[in-house]
Amino acid sequence: TQLLEQSPQFLSIQEGENLTVYCNSSSVFSSLQWYRQEPGEGPVLLVTVVTGGEVKKLKRLTFQFGDARKDSSLHITAAQPGDTGLYLCAGAKAAGNKLTFGGGTRVLVKP
Amino acid sequence: GAGVSQSPRYKVAKRGQDVALRCDPISGHVSLFWYQQALGQGPEFLTYFQNEAQLDKSGLPSDRFFAERPEGSVSTLKIQRTQQEDSAVYLCASSLVSGLNGRAFFGQGTRLTVV
Numbered sequence: 001t002q003l004l005e006q007s008p009q010f011l012s013i014q015e016g017e018n019l020t021v022y023c024n025s026s027s028v029f030s031s032l033q034w035y036r037q038e039p040g041e042g043p044v045l046l047v048t049v050v051t052g053g054e055v056k057k058l059k060r061l062t063f064q065f066g067d068a069r070k071d072s073s074l075h076i077t078a079a080q081p082g083d084t085g086l087y088l089c090a091g092a093k094a095a096g097n098k099l100t101f102g103g104g105t106r107v108l109v110k111p
Numbered sequence: 112g113a114g115v116s117q118s119p120r121y122k123v124a125k126r127g128q129d130v131a132l133r134c135d136p137i138s139g140h141v142s143l144f145w146y147q148q149a150l151g152q153g154p155e156f157l158t159y160f161q162n163e164a165q166l167d168k169s170g171l172p173s174d175r176f177f178a179e180r181p182e183g184s185v186s187t188l189k190i191q192r193t194q195q196e197d198s199a200v201y202l203c204a205s206s207l208v209s210g211l212n213g214r215a216f217f218g219q220g221t222r223l224t225v226v
Contacts, residue, residue, distance in 0.1 A: 004153075006153075031211075040219065040220075041219055041220075042115070042202050042204070042217030042218050042219050042220055043154070043202075043217050044217070045214055045215070048214075088153050088154070090153075092211045095210070096210070096211060097142075097144075097159040097166060097167045097210050097211065098144070098156035098159060098167065098169075098170065098211075099144075099154075099156065099211065099215070100156070101146075101153030101154045101155065102153050103151075103152055103153050104151075104152070104153045
């Protein structure tokens with residue numbers, strides 16, 4: 001059973017469209033991270049959110065942490081082919097040593 | 112090097128063989144993590160080192176899996192008597208500070224295929 005559920009599993013859109021990826025859990029996390037992973041590479045950290053209700057923006061990417069710190073979303077505005085990749089959310093528990101990853105959302109942005 | 116280096120990048124093993132996967136973390140990084148990523152899935156935690164001490168090995172799937180970091184730098188993940196279900200990408204990550212207090216940098220991974 002995946003502790004963090006991501007949806008959708010796969011998303012194919014045209015360049016210029018917007019998209020949202022969701023990360024949901026029944027557990028509370030002290031922080032949540034979003035990564036992007038390209039084929040043959042390791043995940044690369046995009047952002048960390050730590051406060052319930054927090055919103056962070058990174059250029060065209062907007063990340064939100066739910067008020068109860070159980071869920072998060074990633075919104076991409078005007079997607080570009082360079083946004084193509086596997087997006088992973090990962091939660092951390094207080095005083096823990098491990099990240100719990102979601103199953104990932106594979107995003108394909110077609111030119 | 113500037114990043115986390117893993118070797119080999121690809122490993123094909125016959126079922127029953129032993130394998131050793133190496134991770135060179137970023138110099139000076141205190142924390143080192145191993146994760147297993149099955150095809151089409153997110154990474155799953157295997158084990159965590161703080162310097163040379165293995166503080167958490169709760170994710171190791173069986174006693175066939177063993178990890179060490181004897182001098183607090185390079186780490187080796189060893190899998191004995193490999194099985195087909197061990198086929199996955201093994202990712203190593205390191206962080207400057209202890210636990211999850213700092214940013215973790217991932218290597219490119221070792222893709223293990225057991226045939």
